[in-house]
Amino acid sequence: MEFNAPNLAKFDYSGEAIPITLSESMKIIQATVSLMGYDDTLEHVLTELPKTLSHVETLFVRTCINTEVFGFSRCLVKYNHLIKLEVTVSILGDSRNQNGILRLANLLEVAPHLQRLELNMLPHVSGFLHDVPEAYWHVQPCTHHHLEHVEVSGFIGVNGQVELVLYILDNAVALRGMSIEPRVTAYDRVFGYWAGLDTDIRRGRECALENFLPEDYPDVQMEIF
Numbered sequence: 001m002e003f004n005a006p007n008l009a010k011f012d013y014s015g016e017a018i019p020i021t022l023s024e025s026m027k028i029i030q031a032t033v034s035l036m037g038y039d040d041t042l043e044h045v046l047t048e049l050p051k052t053l054s055h056v057e058t059l060f061v062r063t064c065i066n067t068e069v070f071g072f073s074r075c076l077v078k079y080n081h082l083i084k085l086e087v088t089v090s091i092l093g094d095s096r097n098q099n100g101i102l103r104l105a106n107l108l109e110v111a112p113h114l115q116r117l118e119l120n121m122l123p124h125v126s127g128f129l130h131d132v133p134e135a136y137w138h139v140q141p142c143t144h145h146h147l148e149h150v151e152v153s154g155f156i157g158v159n160g161q162v163e164l165v166l167y168i169l170d171n172a173v174a175l176r177g178m179s180i181e182p183r184v185t186a187y188d189r190v191f192g193y194w195a196g197l198d199t200d201i202r203r204g205r206e207c208a209l210e211n212f213l214p215e216d217y218p219d220v221q222m223e224i225f
Helices: 042-053 099-110 161-171 185-191 195-211
Strands: 002-004 010-015 021-023 030-035 058-066 084-094 116-126 149-153 177-181 221-224
Touching: 021 042, 030 042, 042 058, 042 099, 058 099, 084 099, 099 116, 099 161, 161 177, 161 195, 195 221
Parallel strands: 002 021, 010 030, 030 058, 058 084, 084 116, 116 149, 149 177, 177 221
Antiparallel strands: none
């Protein structure tokens, strides 16, 4: 799909994960991209969208990941001007696979100047929840010098969520605030409160309190709701 809009400042797209070319659209500063369906589209967000939206400063993305998909193809193009990123991600697959969720850690690499990250996770996984973190040594370290605030919602202790938060805490050296919300913020916005999630919310809160200790990160204002 190709557009020729040199004065375009805001871009909205909802549809399949297909290549998009915005010819000479260098003035785009805000974009919203909703990738529909239940296929894993995270690689598209990490490797294809930067080719089109490398100049955006604010980006809202809806995507889907499968916990059984590992890794992604390296891309030289990054979101070099991105300051604020909000990602709403549906998580499918088997919760015993942590590496699928850990792929979200690559957001730090493709957005080197990011200052604020909001990550809304909607887990729809099978298997058991797990609150014992495993080493993430196999994930490429990425020291990030600009990320200051991170908000995570939908944290219910699914395998890989603990490791993802620890990765951000350990690699974002300028981090000043981290909030962890077991409630699925993106779900509440659309459907409202549902009592059937109470068990997951309680488990997620207990998992967060056990694994993310404020004394381990004294320079970060930690909030667990």
